[in-house]
Amino acid sequence: MSATKTHLVEQLKEGLDAPICLTWELTYACNLECVHCLSSSGRRDPRELTTAEAKAVLDELHDLQVFYINIGGGEPMIRRDFFELLEYSIGRGIGVKFSTNGAFIDADKAERLASMDALDIQISLDGTDAVTNDAVRGEGSYDTAIRAMNHLRDAGFGEFKISVVVTRHNVDQLDEFKALADSFGAQLRITRLRPSGRGADSWHDLHPTQAQQRQIYEWLLAHGENVLTGDSFFHLNALGEEPLPGLNMCGAGRVVCLIDPIGDVYACPFVIHDEFKAGSVRDEGGFTRVWKHSDLFAELREPQSAGACASCGSYDACQGGCMAAKFFVGIPLDGPDPECVDGHGEAAMLAASAGERPRPMMDHSKPVRVTGPERVPVSLVRR
């Protein structure tokens, strides 16, 4: 890493005047129930921000000069004021990228989306075939996503994104995902699976094996130039001399944060838990005050201890990995990442297993139905 870049990263760790990457989950309501859902979405929360409250937040983000926001959910298109908020945001100079499962993108909506500037769409897909995808995202979700992509292409939307959470079961499909994206003139985005939300329960079965982690690292080195990752694989940098593209740091509370559907502000999209809640946009001073003055964010912007990893030669490369991943498997925040490529995560998880693992706190999962044909099987196919 160049001296200038190191210097920049050090400054970014002290936080920015406003986030670069702000995720806003607009609703906990969702038509799907993916087994790895970070926000345990399903049912709408009655305390959801109103249209007026959401617009007031957008006004604040405008004043803070936030360039763009990442909208997600739940399924954000379920909100009846979805287009109204989209247009309001873009009208205020805040570009929008939103994540969707595609269920509500028909030909008309695709036309409407294609006519908007400063808008980007991310269609979630976790397998290049229905069997692989639907095991995680639910029956019929593969066809739904492909149908939405066809509509976007037919409407001339241009380059949208296909967003993949890499799991044990789809890691062999990376080339196929890339080919699929290319065939739509789309850009591929792959991100890391975290044990957050419902992922706390499915992570142990889904997360890539040690050998597969190397596979991801090497694939990214070979193909990474046009593939987005949201910088989520920096823990893999300990695998070799050549770092993956990106800032190689945890941005939580420093350059990244999350606003949840009821206006609570968390350090990042992967830690919806009281321990990482910095405040609420409904508090006096709004989002701005939370970002600039919350105790939690101030703490995250302090130099972090390398803790148990201090004596490891790889710490500079991996930075100890992902805070959220450690938290939800019960590893102390200054311990190794559960997917530490040097294998220190296994022992740390074992040591942690004696204690109680923190549970995700905002569970909006739909009530479990004992019978019913559309219920997604929880047991996953091993390949």
Next chain:
Amino acid sequence: MTSRAPNKTLHDRRLALHPQVALRPEPFGALAYHYGNRKLIFLKHPDVVRVVRSLDDHDTVSDTLHACDIDPLRWPAFDAALTSLIESEMLHERHQDPSG
């Protein structure tokens, strides 16, 4: 036909910030964001921000660097920063002044 523009060195060029680019001041300098191609660039020194903001007020890059009182020893660093801004389309060629 002989080519003209490609022979110009960076310092002779007449540059301006692209109208779709926003600059946000930050402790280290500024963030530049291009709403068209959605690229984000870090301007890693307040002096770079100053130069970028004043390009439009001066005829050439070289005039701007002089006017901003940038020590010529530091020019290579500014060349690199400006080149990366040109490559990401954050800076573009100003239209020729018809009278010039």
